[in-house]
Amino acid sequence: MAGIKIAEPTLQEIVQSLLTAGRPDKIILFGSTARGQSTIESDYDLLVVENTEQPRHLRAAPYRRALKNLGHPKDILVWTMREITEWQNVPNAFITTALREGRTLYER
Template structure:
């Protein structure tokens, strides 16, 4: 078994800060191995970002560019609130486990 990787709070805070700066999302949810403290040496940071946006592809590209140099691999899943409502019970998508097992890292006021 590989050594566990630790995601320190400072790095996570920086990732969230950069995402909020660019995307101004409604909510950011940390899910996967980082959310439950089981990151391996090759794990990435999985984030579900909920944002009302017409062109999520362009916004996702902007966020990835802003995350360059943050020091860990980040995997973003950008969805609209309508996507969350529509697919929250689907076993085929990451929305359901992210909502069920994830940790809310940011929520707009």
Template structure:
């Protein structure tokens, strides 16, 4: 069963960004989180927004969810490119993440 906080974050991001995929990664996905651990979330979405503006849109969507969170928004092309790198956020999400949402 998914954590209610994760469900809320997922639902808000889906409504605001119409993503292709949302992945929880980091300590929360690995099951090693402490009570004060943040929620690391990767969002894959079709967008023409500059990288910084994508993050602003994501943070606005979940601003009233009172937990520490780090949300990264990438395009599908960036996702494909970065998932082959040896290190990085996307690689960690691909290898160790939990898919929270996938568009049909």
């Protein structure tokens, strides 16, 4: 069964909104939408890579605010490159799957 396609203008809107909210080094769409297997209930899974010292639980707030009018569910995770490096080779870690199956939408 084919997934619901996400329109390129929507992806561009997401990237532009995220760029106004912070200084991401990379934005990756992952999960069912990136794999082309999304359904009407699917959300946008976004990994934002950013060089920050802020605690992980506070990092996504400005990005969530930037996408609040998107009208579609989203899950935004913000990781540093150091954290990704530490976890990327751990079997069954979500970051491994996100990096392997994800679609890079933006890279500085």
